[in-house]
Amino acid sequence: QKEVEQNSGPLSVPEGAIASLNCTYSDRGSQSFFWYRQYSGKSPELIMFIYSNGDKEDGRFTAQLNKASQYVSLLIRDSQPSDSATYLCAVNMPPESILTGGGNKLTFGTGTQLKVEL
Amino acid sequence: SQTIHQWPATLVQPVGSPLSLECTVEGTSNPNLYWYRQAAGRGLQLLFYSVGIGQISSEVPQNLSASRPQDRQFILSSKKLLLSDSGFYLCAWSVIRAGGRDTQYFGPGTRLTVL
Numbered sequence: 691q692k693e694v695e696q697n698s699g700p701l702s703v704p705e706g707a708i709a710s711l712n713c714t715y716s717d718r719g720s721q722s723f724f725w726y727r728q729y730s731g732k733s734p735e736l737i738m739f740i741y742s743n744g745d746k747e748d749g750r751f752t753a754q755l756n757k758a759s760q761y762v763s764l765l766i767r768d769s770q771p772s773d774s775a776t777y778l779c780a781v782n783m784p785p786e787s788i789l790t791g792g793g794n795k796l797t798f799g800t801g802t803q804l805k806v807e808l
Numbered sequence: 809s810q811t812i813h814q815w816p817a818t819l820v821q822p823v824g825s826p827l828s829l830e831c832t833v834e835g836t837s838n839p840n841l842y843w844y845r846q847a848a849g850r851g852l853q854l855l856f857y858s859v860g861i862g863q864i865s866s867e868v869p870q871n872l873s874a875s876r877p878q879d880r881q882f883i884l885s886s887k888k889l890l891l892s893d894s895g896f897y898l899c900a901w902s903v904i905r906a907g908g909r910d911t912q913y914f915g916p917g918t919r920l921t922v923l
Contacts, residue, residue, distance in 0.1 A: 741909065795857065
């Protein structure tokens with residue numbers, strides 16, 4: 691059973707602080723990792739993806755991947771009230787499954803609710 | 809640019825009634841298409857995915873079915889809805905890029921309530 695684990699929260703941070711969201715996964719063969727943001731009542735929106743160990747920065751967002759420890763994290767700098775949402779971590783199956791026609795399946799965590807307080 | 813549409817946006821149906829949800833993608837060819845369900849307070853559950861016209865893979869045995877009659881059209885159906893079918897239904901698309909990696913993008917979703 692491939693699993694993706696996230697703390698459900700809520701994680702509360704003051705405006706302007708750094709929010710740190712964490713995710714662990716069970717399948718060592720996983721190759722691609724994604725963070726989606728989901729506002730209440732809306733569909734998930736892709737905000738970051740990362741394939742290699744280390745950090746990847748995009749504006750106020752930084753994704754961090756450590757394959758040896760099987761975790762991926764998302765840092766949000768200068769948190770704003772508009773960042774308040776549920777953040778979903780998703781992990782992809784290895785590319786080999788795609789080449790055999792198995793499709794490209796994402797396993798999602800249940801999400802961490804972030805609240806940025808004024 | 810690519811756009812994904814889903815309709816209807818909301819739906820209230822009685823138990824035992826049929827269901828048809830539609831998803832269409834614009835601006836890309838031969839996408840992979842996916843149906844997910846998100847039940848209240850729960851994570852995203854992959855229901856079906858399709859790598860081409862007429863090719864459907866089912867992830868979870870249930871009273872739902874999917875079809876892909878055209879390259880950029882994906883339909884989710886049921887002959888008889890159950891109370892447990894209530895949820896937020898999301899369609900997603902992706903295109904495989906170099907290295908076998910791709911990224912899934914979600915449509916706006918259909919919120920289904922079965923009474």
